[in-house]
Amino acid sequence: MKEQVASLIESALKELVSAGTLPENHSSTVQLDRTRDKSHGDLASNVALTLAKSAGMPPRELAQLICAALPADSLVERTEIAGPGFINFFLSASSNQAIVAAVLQQAEHFGSSDAGKGRKVQVEYVSANPTGPLHVGHGRGAAVGDSLCRLLSATGWEVASEFYYNDAGAQIDNLALSVQARCKGLEPDDESWPEDGYRGEYIVDVARAYMAAEEVDAEDQHVAGAADADNLDEIRRFSVAYLRREQDLDLKAFGVHFDVYFLESSLYASGAVEEVVKTLQDNGHCFEQDGALWLRTTSFGDDKDRVMRKRDGGYTYFLPDVAYHLNKWQRGFERVINEQGADHHSTVTRVRAGLQALDQGIPGDWPDYVLHQMVTVMRDGEEVKLSKRAGSYLTLRDLIDEVGCDATRYFLVARGPSSQLTFDIDLALSQSNDNPVYYIQYAHARACSVMRKLAEQGWDWQQDRALQHLDQLSQEHEAALMRRLDRYPEVVASAAANSEPHTVATYLRELAADFHTWYNAHKMLVEDQPLRDARVALSLAVRQVIANGLGLLGVSAPQEM
RNA sequence: GGGGGUAUAGCUCAGUCGGAUAGAGCAACGGCCUUCUAAGCCGUGGGUCGAGGGUUCGAAUCCUUCUACCCCCGCCA
Numbered sequence: 001m002k003e004q005v006a007s008l009i010e011s012a013l014k015e016l017v018s019a020g021t022l023p024e025n026h027s028s029t030v031q032l033d034r035t036r037d038k039s040h041g042d043l044a045s046n047v048a049l050t051l052a053k054s055a056g057m058p059p060r061e062l063a064q065l066i067c068a069a070l071p072a073d074s075l076v077e078r079t080e081i082a083g084p085g086f087i088n089f090f091l092s093a094s095s096n097q098a099i100v101a102a103v104l105q106q107a108e109h110f111g112s113s114d115a116g117k118g119r120k121v122q123v124e125y126v127s128a129n130p131t132g133p134l135h136v137g138h139g140r141g142a143a144v145g146d147s148l149c150r151l152l153s154a155t156g157w158e159v160a161s162e163f164y165y166n167d168a169g170a171q172i173d174n175l176a177l178s179v180q181a182r183c184k185g186l187e188p189d190d191e192s193w194p195e196d197g198y199r200g201e202y203i204v205d206v207a208r209a210y211m212a213a214e215e216v217d218a219e220d221q222h223v224a225g226a227a228d229a230d231n232l233d234e235i236r237r238f239s240v241a242y243l244r245r246e247q248d249l250d251l252k253a254f255g256v257h258f259d260v261y262f263l264e265s266s267l268y269a270s271g272a273v274e275e276v277v278k279t280l281q282d283n284g285h286c287f288e289q290d291g292a293l294w295l296r297t298t299s300f301g302d303d304k305d306r307v308m309r310k311r312d313g314g315y316t317y318f319l320p321d322v323a324y325h326l327n328k329w330q331r332g333f334e335r336v337i338n339e340q341g342a343d344h345h346s347t348v349t350r351v352r353a354g355l356q357a358l359d360q361g362i363p364g365d366w367p368d369y370v371l372h373q374m375v376t377v378m379r380d381g382e383e384v385k386l387s388k389r390a391g392s393y394l395t396l397r398d399l400i401d402e403v404g405c406d407a408t409r410y411f412l413v414a415r416g417p418s419s420q421l422t423f424d425i426d427l428a429l430s431q432s433n434d435n436p437v438y439y440i441q442y443a444h445a446r447a448c449s450v451m452r453k454l455a456e457q458g459w460d461w462q463q464d465r466a467l468q469h470l471d472q473l474s475q476e477h478e479a480a481l482m483r484r485l486d487r488y489p490e491v492v493a494s495a496a497a498n499s500e501p502h503t504v505a506t507y508l509r510e511l512a513a514d515f516h517t518w519y520n521a522h523k524m525l526v527e528d529q530p531l532r533d534a535r536v537a538l539s540l541a542v543r544q545v546i547a548n549g550l551g552l553l554g555v556s557a558p559q560e561m
Numbered sequence: 562g563g564g565g566g567u568a569u570a571g572c573u574c575a576g577u578c579g580g581a582u583a584g585a586g587c588a589a590c591g592g593c594c595u596u597c598u599a600a601g602c603c604g605u606g607g608g609u610c611g612a613g614g615g616u617u618c619g620a621a622u623c624c625u626u627c628u629a630c631c632c633c634c635g636c637c638a
Contacts, residue, residue, distance in 0.1 A: 520593090
């Protein structure tokens with residue numbers, strides 16, 4: 001609808017050019033915005049303001065000429081010139097009502113587009129180390145990452161989600177040593193407790209299971225506890241599998257699914273890491289110092305050179321990271337989005353620098369990153385401290401159990417990733433209008449309830465018939481609701497393009513508010529059949545869009561509450 | 562010290578890549594349930610958009626300086 005009006009302006013401008021009012025080479029892209037204030041019409045354009053200079057006349061005067069040159073169209077009821085020279089477009093009622101038909105006809109596809117043109121995109125997220133349970137920060141990553149996948153998928157991308165398992169580094173040795181210590185009955189404060197060992201209570205559970213020879217199925221592996229406290233390799237194998245299973249269960253409870261679990265260890269097994277070292281050395285970007293092998297990342301915008309291979313011969317996490325991303329590139333992902341906590345910010349420059357040093361034609365700004373800021377959790381007005389070392393731990397599972405999957409997901413995805421997030425458990429728990437999740441879901445449930453009542457009354461409703469009567473939707477509340485519905489595809493497109501799922505949450509809050517207002521102001525199930533048909537159609541359209549939008553957030557749309 | 566992020570109502574946050582009188586929710590106060598779900602609606606109060614400067618028809622938004630808070634700056638990941 002917006003595009004159609006924009007093209008009207010384009011043709012008006014063309015006419016003014018041929019009339020000599022505007023120069024041939026006027027530089028303007030027609031900008032058309034939705035108005036905030038409905039007294040300014042539905043759409044407003046600032047073309048007259050931006051072109052006033054090149055036309056050599058006051059903006060308002062130019063605006064008049066543009067309006068006069070606009071081709072007649074049933075879409076636009078009238079135009080107005082306002083303020084310093086805005087052109088306000090008042091759209092006809094029928095053009096507004098057409099959105100209801102569009103929603104009902106496209107149903108679950110309404111809002112989708114083919115903007116991605118089937119191109120491949122990979123979203124990597126969570127990627128937690130298998131050294132402990134998932135905490136709230138991982139939850140934010142899971143909520144945002146999964147929603148990104150849904151958005152990209154809805155906008156025509158071929159999406160692959162991936163979880164990277166750091167199952168090969170020093171922290172895994174640390175995990176194995178910690179579990180071993182627990183197997184031997186040591187406590188974190190004992191003298192022989194491993195330095196920097198994981199102190200959490202969950203380590204006790206792992207040790208107990210290992211010593212009890214429990215069996216664990218995680219993804220593709222089946223591991224049985226060897227019950228031998230001296231066999232560190234078996235302890236490592238068992239511990240990783242055990243914690244991985246725990247994480248998988250958490251993610252499942254959170255409604256998050258990954259297409260690929262990529263193991264860091266596979267990069268060593270396949271020789272990919274060694275190959276990357278060789279390439280980097282051949283390209284002349286490496287040097288040795290203090291017995292370690294360095295990469296000159298400062299040549300690629302880093303503020304410091306980085307160690308690749310430590311003095312003890314082991315690799316830092318940096319090198320497998322580069323090998324991993326080379327692997328992604330070789331798999332054909334022209335677009336990759338890494339969703340991570342902002343504390344990993346420094347890896348961005350480093351990974352990109354490493355990829356540049358490989359000289360494989362990878363773009364300098366590849367891959368994309370979405371970094372989310374830290375999450376603090378409040379309960380009873382006090383911050384719940386999350387300390388991995390001390391082992392006092394609020395896990396994602398705890399949160400899901402306490403406030404439910406829907407509320408947890410909504411709260412974690414409803415804020416812009418770049419702002420710090422305060423998760424208020426009391427608010428998420430409250431079953432009142434304090435809680436925006438319920439507010440949106442309630443709007444959906446109400447619309448469903450109307451349909452049940454319709455059937456109880458013995459009235460029938462047919463879509464084809466109802467769409468004939470959309471002109472009955474003449475109330476201002478109805479017009480506002482339809483204008484809101486019309487915006488939805490733009491919201492989805494922009495949320496996907498800018499990796500901002502929270503804008504969908506904001507939109508749904510507003511849509512739900514419009515719906516509740518209308519619901520209270522006007523009755524849908526009236527005796528007058530054409531009016532009833534039309535209002536039920538609008539209600540169904542709202543229900544559809546709420547369901548579609550909640551779907552993009554991974555939140556359920558209940559039929560009743 | 563260097564890098565990144567944030568700063569908008571008492572609180573939690575939006576603000577459609579520069580548009581018109583800056584918006585929601587919560588909290589406070591006052592109304593609405595014999596009527597499709599009151600987990601709802603209507604109304605009132607509440608602001609120097611952290612501070613200064615700049616860019617222009619026009620700035621919460623862009624540039625710059627400063628201040629405060631968060632994160633990172635390891636041969637950990």
